[in-house]
Amino acid sequence: MSWPQTFGRKSLAEFLLSRWRGQVPLGKLFWRDTIVAGTIINLAISVFALLSLGAGLPLAAALAVHLLPLPYNLFLFIAVWTTAGRRPFMIAIAYQLAATVWLVFVTVG
Incomplete structure (x- = not known):
């Protein structure tokens, strides 16, 4: 299943809780949720700003x-850090160092 299909079948609460509880594989959490999706969201908001x-x-x-x-961003950072x-x-x-660099980049950059 791809991410949009999986997310479409879950409630937002289930989506967030699964990450908070460390139930999502670390690679998926870091690469897909943080690096790809998180960066796209931040770039779009920065352009709008x-x-x-x-x-x-x-x-x-x-x-x-x-x-x-x-x-x-802080939610993703903490989820990656604890997972x-x-x-x-x-x-x-x-992973923790990479998540820290990502958080600084999207917040300051």
């Missing part, structure tokens, strides 16, 4: 738009 700044909205409003996905923590040390450190 830049467009709103260019349209004359105050800097504070554009910054607020840019930071809208922060709660979801990775159940793996062997070197694998855990690699």
